[in-house]
Amino acid sequence: MTGGLAPYLVSVGTMIAIYAIAALGLNLQFGIGGLFNVGCTAFIAVGAYASAIVTGPHYRQGLGGFGLALPVGLLAAAAAGALLALLVAAMVLRLRGDYLAIASFGLATAVQIAATNAGAITGGPGGLFGIPLRLGQFWPDAAGPGAAWANVAWLGVCAALAAAAFMALRRLDRAPWGRDLRAVSEDPEAADAAGRNVAAFRLQAFVIGAALMGVAGGLYAHTAGFISPQDFLPILTFQLYAMVIVGGAGRHAGALLGTAVVWLLWSGSGELLAAVLPAQMQANSGAIRVIAIAVVMLAMLLQRPEGLLPERVGRR
Amino acid sequence: MPDASAPGTDNPGAALLCVEGLCAGYSARAPIVHDLSLALRAGEIVALLGTNGAGKSTAMKAMACAIAPFAGRIVCAGTDLTGAPSWVAARAGMGYVPQRDNVFAQLTVQENFAVGARARNGRDGPDTDAVLALFPDLKPRLASRAGVLSGGMRQMVAIGRALLGAPRVLLLDEPSAGLSPLLVGRLFARLTSLRQHLPILLVEQNVRAALAIADRALVMVEGRLHLATEPDDPAVTAVLAGGLAV
């Protein structure tokens, strides 16, 4: 089962599920909570490193050797994302929108630089090699036919986690908490006057969203088996915004749909370019894909800012 | 309707501002001003009154082209301004002093005046000296930033800024807000002195002061023109006091 459509679909599905978790986190922060976090990569990166370190073997360079089980790694990833969010929240969350954007942008740069330069922990620019793949010891997938099924099982895990996140957020959204959060983000002053603790709602949305991003980072680390600072460039944040906005900011289902659409576009255009571009231009395919996504995003912002699945008005 | 299309008619009786069937608001689904018609003739001061939230400011914003009307027509000194951008209205002679945020706080008084003069469009009108003669208190503050001035001084700067644009009509939205009674008296005395050259549409909470200088009174209720009458008509105060005199 090497080559062919099925493995491709499995790997695309896995990436969509992972991105969906991060997009759900961003949708909670930005789409619903109105928190303009431009530094998603920071939370994804700490999640990825946390899980890789906690579950990993002794890396050639970087912290490792704990060898804990996968669920512990993912919990560590969520905790790392949440912790980083808590750490910066006190400073940043009360800032107005454009300042929050600047501060979170700076945070992403700072995390990137820290990952590059704190080699003793992160493996430096070379990153961490040999992160336990997929289900690790639960479903060893050395070589042979079992490997393909390990991929499918891993897809199942990622999709189940994405579905769980989706259901949980929907529950939260329909509970008074969700309604209050929307009220807080739509009109903070009125919500404040109505006795809502605006700061607490923002903090909760920010931290929960960051934890989801952390989990997505952890899943990514175990999918790729290798992470380096180059995996957490600003383009990643941009892709997440494309997903949330194309889908329709403010709706969880929109985030899922947007993730699927944008990732299929991204990965499909990659395949397409690989097939049609002449060999000497293959090096450009990355740039062409970014341009394509940017154009789609701009067209969407201009022509259909409410996204494919608009937030239903008057549902509250 | 008096003929508003003849340009440059300053003879008494000609309408310099003519508003017909104006509908305006902040979202087309919920208009705030409905079917408002009024005319402002040379040499008169008209008071536009109404309770809080009646839509006076919204109507005025639409007349000044600060917001686009949903329906209706606005003609100022012969120029049809319906749907025009605000700078076109200003250049056509629409002088407007908003209720809030009506000076450039970071600019000096002099600079505020100079920006206002951008609306002149070749017309003759008062220069800085003439405005300072009207508001002598501003003379020593010409180089101060408008943001540091008292509320009364800021109101004078705002009116001065509008006057320097050599307007053909002046729309004033609550010029007396925040002023002491003494200042209100002085300000309104100066407004009456302008009337000969410049008709004024005056929105006021200070009903008595407004009616004292007005030639006519218009009363809005819930976005509609409810009453158009003489300033000393007791119905005006009756409507404003809440009794909807139907």
Added chain:
Amino acid sequence: MIGAVVVDGVLIAAVLSLASLGLSLSYAVFRFPNFAHADLLTIGAFAAWSGATLAGGNAAPVLSLVAGATAALVTCAGVILLADRLVLRALLARRQSASVIIAAFAIGLLLRNVLVLIFGPGEVALDRDIEIARPVMLLPGLSAGRLTATESGVILATALLLAGLHIFLRHSPTGRDLRAVAEDPDLAGLSGLVVPRIRVLAWGLCGAFCAAAGLAILMLGPAQPETGSEYMLPALAAVVVGGLGSIWGMLAGALLIGLVESVTVHVGLAEWREVTAFALVVLVLFLRPAGLFGRA
């Protein structure tokens, strides 16, 4: 040692102020952090390189400097005006700062990758003779840092541009109109200013400053498609630290960041430079949201 730290800090601050001028101006007028600014700087550098190279490079130094400056100016101003026309103007009119910021982000990525398509991902550099760095006298007897002629030229040009912008904004009628539009575009329109025309002027100036900064960056070293991004965080930091919309505040912010970065480099932590800039931003935003010199 101290002298070297100061001289290096001033040089960093000069390039940074140059790189921040356009950002500061567009932030003041349009009220959003233009994340595409970084890539405008890069475009300035690449356009300057193309112009200078086409004009003969080192064989005709003066001509190639002029050609490089012209190419950078035309390209930067053209690109940002086009972006305004096609995208930003419509989004700004909706007054949702988030979608404007995201669009700027998208425009930046688009521009950066167009550069990759045209020039490849590698570096471009002016082909020039090696310059000798001469000692700079801070005070008679206290010499320490060294600057090349180009570096001194960049510092001088920055000072001239800053002074020029200050004079334009404070003492010319058009500059005054620009300040009026920056403070309150609604009231500016109601006062008779043709707001769209002034906004075009603001973008044009922003493009011109990006061109100057791109040229300076190229003259000080090689450029690659990510070059501008390296300036984005410190530039945002300088603008925010100094207080939005204040040129002198921005200069003070740039000097502060230049000195902090210079100290960071001299104690051997060069890689952490940007982190110090970030720490500074967060600290200032936390303690004084209006910036050090901003008026609330």
